[in-house]
Amino acid sequence: MFGKLIEKLKADPKRIVFTEGTDARILEASARLLSSNFLTPILVGNPDEVKAAAEKAGFNIHGAEIIDPATYDKMDEMVNTMVELRKGKMTPEQCRESLQHGNYFGTMLVKMGVADCLLGGATYSTADTVRPALQLIKTKPGNKIVSSCFIMVRPSASGGNEVLAMGDCAINIDPNEDELVEIGLECAKCAKTFGVDPKVAYLSYSTHGSGKGDTVDKMRNACAKAKEAAPDLDIDGEMQFDAAVSPTVGQLKFPGSKVAGYANTFIFPNINAGNIGYKIAQRLGNFDAYGPILLGLNAPINDLSRGCNAMEVYSMAIITAALA
DSSP: HHHHHHHHHHSOOOOESSTTTTTTHHHHHHHHTTSSSSEEEEESHHHHHHHHHHHTTTTTTTOOOEEEEGGOHHHHHHHHHHHHHHTTTHHHHHHHHTTSHHHHHHHHHHHHHHSSSSOOOSSSOOOHHHHHHHIIBBOOOTTTOOOEEEEEEEEEEEESSSEEEEEESSOOOOOOOOHHHHHHHHHHHHHHHOOOOOOOEEEHHHHTTEEEHHHHEEEEEEEHHHHHOOOTSSSEEOHHHHHHHHHHHHHHHHHHHHTTOOOEHHHHHHHHHHHHHHHHHHHHHEEEEEEEEEEEEESSSEEETTTOOOHHHHHHHHHHHOOO
């Protein structure tokens, strides 16, 4: 999977900003990226401190661009742009103060075209990564929410990899029908980026009307709206997970469905089910989980777990840049 993404980036190299430039995991991942030529790291921080941290850890970051908010020569332009974006919600002084922090400064580098994408969260919380993105990058035209997707990968018996998409497992707590439509369509687009021909299942404890309840109705209605919005996609539901992945069960319970038994893109009714679902797949199904990949923004902005390692940073950097 990553080979294809790297080939894509080699054909069209990108620049990615890391908001925590002195973090050892960021530096290790940056050194590895710099050993190739498909993705250029931009490290936010004081150049002397970043270089000292890299030297202490033994990482060669020659070739990385280091930008310090305290000495950035276009700070006045950045402040003015941010004031316009915030539309009276922040004064120039408040914007200038916020831009001394890597999360806001890095996001504005993307907004102003200095970087193509951003990866943060090694020390920032998810909220501190998502908030500037919502305020400054904002959602794409036609999108009303930011959602998320996990890409799940494990070796397949026939060689290669089995790749699944799961959403929304990290951002929207209890999405309504229209939000679930948006989540499903964005997850399908994300799946395509990773070489998946999406077959989208809207999951429930009911299959094709076998159960009753408000959440069943929500998933059934959201599925119907998604099918209407994207008639070219294979979308079906509501269905139970076994009906989604087992051809025998799926075609018995949902005969004629192109998705039942063959699903590879799973839409959960809420964050509770989604978070549990992807972690079961990760821990018991031996899938590697990549994400959360944020969807619906005008530019790729992604969040790291604060417990991440350098390999996860490297992998998420490639994923983030491939979405640019």
